[in-house]
Amino acid sequence: MDRNYILTKLTPIFREELDNEEIELNDETTASDIEEWDSLSHIQLIVAIEKAFGIRFISSEIQSWNNVGEMIDSIISK
Secondary structure (H helix, E strand, C coil): HHHHHHHHHHHCCCCHCCCCCCCCCCCCCCCHHHHCHHHHHHHHHHHHHHHHCCCCCCHHHHHHHHCHHHHHHHHHHH
16 A cells, blocks of 8 residues: 555545545644544544554554654554
């Protein structure tokens, strides 16, 4: 999987889970960039991403992410 494919697959997940069709993701996107992305929605996002990609994250991975790019790095490493 390449970064662009993952980003293309992540965007509709973020839009659905955060109920915001205007979300445009890039590697530098952070939770502070998206008003609807709070701690509760973060958990919902992770569950949806794990399901979509058929992977599981460990808590230390999740806590280490500072932006969408680091999330993508974790997906690639799976």
